[in-house]
Structures are given as C-alpha cells and as structure tokens.
Amino acid sequence: MKLMMKLFGSGFKSSKCKETVETVMVKARFLQKKKQDEVAKMNSDIASPLRAGEDPIAGPTHILIKRVIRVQNVSVAYEFIEAFCDLVVDRLSSIKEVRECPENLKEGISSLVFAAKKCSHEIPELVTVRNIFRKKYGKTFVSAATNVRPNCGVDTMVMKKLEDTNPQG
Template sequence: MTASSVVTSHTKKFMKLTISIFCPRFNSSKCKTAAKMAVARIKLLRNKREAVMRQMRRDIALLLQSGQDATARIRVEHVIREQNVLAANEFIELFCELVVSRLSIIAKRRECPADLKEGIASLIFASPRCSEIPELVALRKIFEKKYGKDFVSAATDLRPNSGVNRMLIDKLSVRTPSHEGNCQRTSD
C-alpha cells in the first residue's frame, strides 16, 4: 500500500465521518421499528389497564354499597385518570401508525410536512409523559436528529404553533378534579 492510497483512504473515512456528524441521515428503518414496537406495547398496556379498570369499578361498587363514599370518590378519580391514559394511548397509537405509513415522505423532506406535523409533534410531546412506552423516547431522538432541537423543544414545551394535538394535551395533563356541585367533599 502506498502512502498516497493510505492518505486517500483516511481522507475518505474522515469525509464520511464529517458528513455523518454534520448531516445526520434519517434512518427510516429505526423509525419504523420504534413506531411499530410502540403500537405493540400500547396494545399490551391497553389489555392490562382495561382489566385493572374492571376490577377498580367492582371495588367502587362494593365501597358504595358499604357506604364508604369518600373512598369510592378517590377510586373514581383513579378510574378517570386511567381512562384518560387509555384515550391518550389510542391517539399515540394512531400517530405511530401514521408515521409508519408516511415514512417515505418523512425521509424525503428536510422539514416536517404540514400534514404530519400534528402527529410527529404529538409523539414528541408524549414521550416524556408516557414512561411506560419507552419507544417514544427513541422516536423523539430520531425526530430530533431529523428536524432539530428547536422542533422538539417547541413540541415538548407546548410553544405556540407547535402542532401538538389539543385532545392529547388534555388527556395527558394531570389536574386535580374539582369537588363542586354534587361532589362536595365531606369530612368523616
């Protein structure tokens, strides 16, 4: 091997490394795998949550029958939270399926397509809020490489025009139920 061929070989390696660092390529297979795995995990979680909610409803009925209204109210709040998480997971599942079906468009365009912005931004928003679906973190990292940190932070921080689905925001928000009207809290 001559000195010039070694230099040429090292130059080519350096150029490839430089291109990979400054121009990261979108890996559609990683994106597809993460999205499909997220969908599979959501289906498993759905079955588990539905079973837990059925049991919680039975417990609430027994508590009401035994006159333990205050405890039953607390359990109802848990059921409502679980229902919200189930609904949020349905949105996430749909957005993952959308991403998988439009991977060719995502791979070709440098900027996030307008018709996919809501789905992608919503998945990014959900990633730190849905720890039971770790594949969302992988998707967030993939989209951060593709669209940049500003796009990701806009969705995560809910900046104006971030594109995050409003219903998903509502379902993932943690708020204490108000005790107004017929649901007055009584002291025992």
C-alpha cells in the first residue's frame, strides 16, 4: 500500500503544505514591512550627506545607496513570495489532485522553490516548502527551479530581485 501511495503521489499532505505556506506568507509580509522601514531610515541617512554636497558616487554614501537598492529588491521579492503563497493556498485542491505541477501554478511553485535557496536565512520555512514540493513533483522539478534551468518556471522578476542576495545574510 505504501509503495502504491508513493508511486501515485498520494503522500502529499495538503494540511502540512497549507500550514507551512501560510507561515511563509506571514513572515514574508512581516519582513517586507521591516525592509521598507529599513529603506526609509537609510534614505534619510543618505539625504543628509547629499544635502551637504557629498558626491554620491565617491563617498561612503555610495555603499549605502547600493544597500538601499539591495534591500528594496528583497522587499519586492518578498511581495512576490507572499502572492505566490496565496496562490498555492487558493489552489491547494488542484495541487493535491494531480501528479504533475499544474501549468498555471508552475511559476508560483517554482519561484517558492527557488526562493528557498536565496531567502532561507530569513524564512527557513521555505526549505520545508521546497521539500514538500520535492516529494510531490520530484527531485528533477526542484533541481530545475533551484538551478534556474530553461523552462523551470521561476518568475524572472523574483530571480532578478534575489540575484544579489547573500544566503548567509
């Protein structure tokens, strides 16, 4: 019986998936707000030296400007992650019913799998989400999304916004 369940993918636990994805959604929303607040503070820190005539390219302000851009990018990525989590929760019944990843969910699910590689230092539950979908859709599906192989489905904006993130924090 266990072998048949494994062969036909009925080992998918939608309640575990829903609970984990909802946790990711809450954390992404919280972190997005936190990063927006951080950007607002950094913007005011940047404004003072610029008003005093500091060159934005030559001085230490340049480093702060780059950090603002990086934090803004991650904030936008978290907005996407939250939206993709919402999509997964809304479509959980169709995820449970079919063995292959539904085409209309491939971008969202692949993007969450990809985000696990880049954001697990702040949202460790993304690793659990990745593992849930590895069990559901297989190692090849997860590997394609994680390594951004052609036609993997990862949203290009999510890739772009997370390209400069350091997984170590």
